Amino acid sequence: MYPASFEYARPETLEEALELLAQWGDEAKLLAGGASLVPLMKLRLAQPRYVIDIGRLRGLAGEARQDGHLAIRALTRHVEVQDSATIRSALPILHDITSQIGDPQIRNMGTLGGSVAECDPAGDWAPGLLALDASVYCVSQRGERTIAARDLFLDAFTTALEPDEVLTEVLFPLPPARSGGAHLKLERRAGDFAIANCSVQVTLDEAGRYQQIGIGVGGIALAPLKVVAAEDLLRGQQPGEDLLRQAAQAVSDCTESFSDIRGSAAYRKHVAGVLFRRALALAERRARGESVEVQHG
Amino acid sequence: MASQPVAIRINGKDYAAEVEPRLLLVDFIRRVAGLTGTHIGCDTSNCGACTIHLDGRTVKSCTMFAVQADGHELTTIEGVARGGTLHPVQQAFHEHHGLQCGYCTPGMIMSTLQLLARNSAPTREEIRRGIAGNICRCTGYQGIVDSIEAAARMLQAAPKEG
Numbered sequence: 001m002y003p004a005s006f007e008y009a010r011p012e013t014l015e016e017a018l019e020l021l022a023q024w025g026d027e028a029k030l031l032a033g034g035a036s037l038v039p040l041m042k043l044r045l046a047q048p049r050y051v052i053d054i055g056r057l058r059g060l061a062g063e064a065r066q067d068g069h070l071a072i073r074a075l076t077r078h079v080e081v082q083d084s085a086t087i088r089s090a091l092p093i094l095h096d097i098t099s100q101i102g103d104p105q106i107r108n109m110g111t112l113g114g115s116v117a118e119c120d121p122a123g124d125w126a127p128g129l130l131a132l133d134a135s136v137y138c139v140s141q142r143g144e145r146t147i148a149a150r151d152l153f154l155d156a157f158t159t160a161l162e163p164d165e166v167l168t169e170v171l172f173p174l175p176p177a178r179s180g181g182a183h184l185k186l187e188r189r190a191g192d193f194a195i196a197n198c199s200v201q202v203t204l205d206e207a208g209r210y211q212q213i214g215i216g217v218g219g220i221a222l223a224p225l226k227v228v229a230a231e232d233l234l235r236g237q238q239p240g241e242d243l244l245r246q247a248a249q250a251v252s253d254c255t256e257s258f259s260d261i262r263g264s265a266a267y268r269k270h271v272a273g274v275l276f277r278r279a280l281a282l283a284e285r286r287a288r289g290e291s292v293e294v295q296h297g
Numbered sequence: 298m299a300s301q302p303v304a305i306r307i308n309g310k311d312y313a314a315e316v317e318p319r320l321l322l323v324d325f326i327r328r329v330a331g332l333t334g335t336h337i338g339c340d341t342s343n344c345g346a347c348t349i350h351l352d353g354r355t356v357k358s359c360t361m362f363a364v365q366a367d368g369h370e371l372t373t374i375e376g377v378a379r380g381g382t383l384h385p386v387q388q389a390f391h392e393h394h395g396l397q398c399g400y401c402t403p404g405m406i407m408s409t410l411q412l413l414a415r416n417s418a419p420t421r422e423e424i425r426r427g428i429a430g431n432i433c434r435c436t437g438y439q440g441i442v443d444s445i446e447a448a449a450r451m452l453q454a455a456p457k458e459g
Contacts, residue, residue, distance in 0.1 A: 005319060104408065105357045106357075108355055
């Protein structure tokens with residue numbers, strides 16, 4: 001299978017890339033790792049006239065701590081996050097996410113920025129960004145701005161990024177003491193799209209109450225969602241079975257869902273609630289200082 | 298369509314050509330370099346038969362454009378044996394029935410090499426996760442997992458071969 005013909009450009013600098021994007025607008029696609037764009041082009045679901053290969057731009061890969069944030073640059077490959085001991089100790093949830101994406105080859109090719117900007121409804125990064133209240137840093141010739149994750153994911157394969165903008169960095173707030181997070185997903189077969197996935201990040205206070213909680217779900221709707229209703233139910237509360245059941249129900253009910261070959265709408269919503277409870281339990285154990293390995297398939 | 302100059306080092310040898318930007322890396326390997334050990338299976342990034350190493354990491358060469366690999370170094374299955382002697386991973390697949398029809402084998406071997414480089418003594422579960430990007434339709438994977446376990450033992454006994 002071959003994609004339709006396209007013009008190829010490999011700018012040497014980010015400034016050049018921004019100039020080309022400003023010129024070509026939505027006729028152009030940015031190529032980072034290509035793990036998703038290349039298959040979409042081969043299936044001719046995407047037929048960009050111009051492909052701007054930013055895959056080797058210097059300065060767009062790697063991680064740094066700044067002002068209470070962990071900043072991971074857009075071209076960082078999933079495997080680099082998976083393998084980073086500093087990331088894993090600061091935010092173990094990011095290790096959960098990256099070790100469950102696709103398969104080893106996909107994790108070697110795919111990038112954080114590419115995955116976030118693609119906004120696949122079943123992608124693993126988006127729920128994590130939502131749970132962690134992360135934000136993305138974008139630049140264009142018109143200037144630069146930061147977009148909060150909750151304002152970023154609009155619809156299937158649609159973000160708030162403008163056609164002339166490049167996502168250059170994702171900023172994850174570094175959590176205080178007594179924090180933990182976890183990401184889980186359910187897939188029918190290894191490497192398949194998730195039926196549902198869920199990220200939970202929690203901070204406990206000294207009495208063991210949920211001081212802060214973030215919940216993101218994917219796979220069940222056309223856009224990844226932040227489950228504010230469940231977060232509001234739990235914030236400030238002591239853990240308890242009734243409360244957790246209500247919160248899981250709020251996760252299941254947070255959206256309309258859809259049926260397809262992988263499962264019915266009702267099943268997807270049910271699974272999201274179950275994954276939420278399991279992820280929260282893991283997140284709490286980590287917040288209490290336990291080192292917990294997430295089992296993934 | 299403007300063609301694009303591409304120079305790629307494959308198994309230590311340099312190949313250069315003017316190619317259409319949409320030429321897939323696997324076709325550069327097979328048609329330009331003439332190295333047909335790398336197979337095209339599903340052609341949709343699912344099966345892993347086209348797995349090669351790009352700068353030491355496994356990638357699916359049907360899911361990259363050749364222009365993306367310009368200036369990079371690849372290793373394909375042809376670059377694994379040393380001077381006519383099978384690599385321990387190849388030897389283990391041969392001895393432990395790690396293949397039937399052989400179509401997926403080049404990709405399986407390339408993924409196994411990376412798996413064992415990252416984890417020299419994987420459990421059977423870790424082996425299955427390590428080859429999650431490679432599909433075999435003959436063996437049921439039992440023989441493949443046996444082969445990879447055996448390869449890990451062989452490499453640990455002779456670590457220089459790794």
